[in-house]
Amino acid sequence: MTLLSVDGVTKRFGGLAAVSDVSFEVPEGTITGLIGPNGAGKSTLFSMIAGAQRPTAGRISFAGKDITGWQPHEAARAGVGRTFQLMRVFGSMTVLENLTTAAHLRHRTKASARAVAERVCAETNLGSYAHRPAATLTGATKKRLELARALATSPRLLLLDEVLSGLTPTETAEAISLIEQVHAQGITIVLVEHVMQVVMSLCPRLVVLDFGKLIFTGSPDDAVKDQAVLDAYLGA
Numbered sequence: 041m042t043l044l045s046v047d048g049v050t051k052r053f054g055g056l057a058a059v060s061d062v063s064f065e066v067p068e069g070t071i072t073g074l075i076g077p078n079g080a081g082k083s084t085l086f087s088m089i090a091g092a093q094r095p096t097a098g099r100i101s102f103a104g105k106d107i108t109g110w111q112p113h114e115a116a117r118a119g120v121g122r123t124f125q126l127m128r129v130f131g132s133m134t135v136l137e138n139l140t141t142a143a144h145l146r147h148r149t150k151a152s153a154r155a156v157a158e159r160v161c162a163e164t165n166l167g168s169y170a171h172r173p174a175a176t177l178t179g180a181t182k183k184r185l186e187l188a189r190a191l192a193t194s195p196r197l198l199l200l201d202e203v204l205s206g207l208t209p210t211e212t213a214e215a216i217s218l219i220e221q222v223h224a225q226g227i228t229i230v231l232v233e234h235v236m237q238v239v240m241s242l243c244p245r246l247v248v249l250d251f252g253k254l255i256f257t258g259s260p261d262d263a264v265k266d267q268a269v270l271d272a273y274l275g276a
């Protein structure tokens with residue numbers, strides 16, 4: 041079943057088409073890699089799916105509903121979770137408070153939000169940091185918290201924006217295993233990532249953007265043989 045459908049989506053900033061007439065579908069239960077050179081429009085597309093930006097044209101459907109132009113909290117309540125390239129955790133709040141706040145979006149009572157936060161905290165190996173202010177965490181742990189915050193909104197679709205960048209090889213391996221664990225729970229994932237080896241191993245399906253246009257959808261094996269993809273990455 042198609043969970044997410046992006047249909048002819050365009051976003052213009054003045055004269056610049058950051059995303060230009062992009063269409064693709066994401067089947068439920070899959071991991072899709074959204075890749076492309078710097079400035080290709082990946083973050084802008086994520087923002088439109090998550091409701092942070094309204095498309096200039098086109099339609100975004102989620103679980104059969106037209107969610108085009110919905111507000112971020114409406115998209116989150118419908119089941120679209122996301123992380124941000126620039127981390128937006130609340131520094132003065134503890135890890136558990138950050139997670140409880142996120143869980144509140146979907147779980148209305150204090151007790152149920154807290155229970156979800158505690159479960160996610162344990163699942164993401166943040167238990168030993170639960171009562172520490174988020175500002176005191178190191179970069180890799182903060183990134184884990186950002187992912188945990190998205191998970192605490194109980195998403196059906198999780199949009200991950202460069203959650204692996206800047207991590208050491210050990211931290212990368214841990215993060216990959218966490219993403220696989222999330223996927224095994226049945227959560228559909230779309231991830232933006234520059235570390236190509238990671239994309240190739242995690243994502244059986246790729247969507248490639250270049251200058252706002254969709255230039256490829258298909259397997260990583262086919263992507264590395266595709267002339268348009270090669271040209272985009274070699275700057276041809």
Ligand SMILES: Nc1ncnc2c1ncn2[C@@H]1O[C@H](COP(=O)(O)OP(=O)(O)OP(=O)(O)O)[C@@H](O)[C@H]1O
Nearest residue numbers: 053056057058076077078079080081082083084085
């Ligand atoms: N709010 C904005 N106002 C004007 N231009 C913008 C805005 N947001 C993005 N752009 C432009 O739109 C284009 C696409 O940007 P976007 O950040 O979506 O690309 P990206 O693929 O995520 O890049 P990166 O890999 O560098 O994060 C770029 O040319 C960028 O400068």
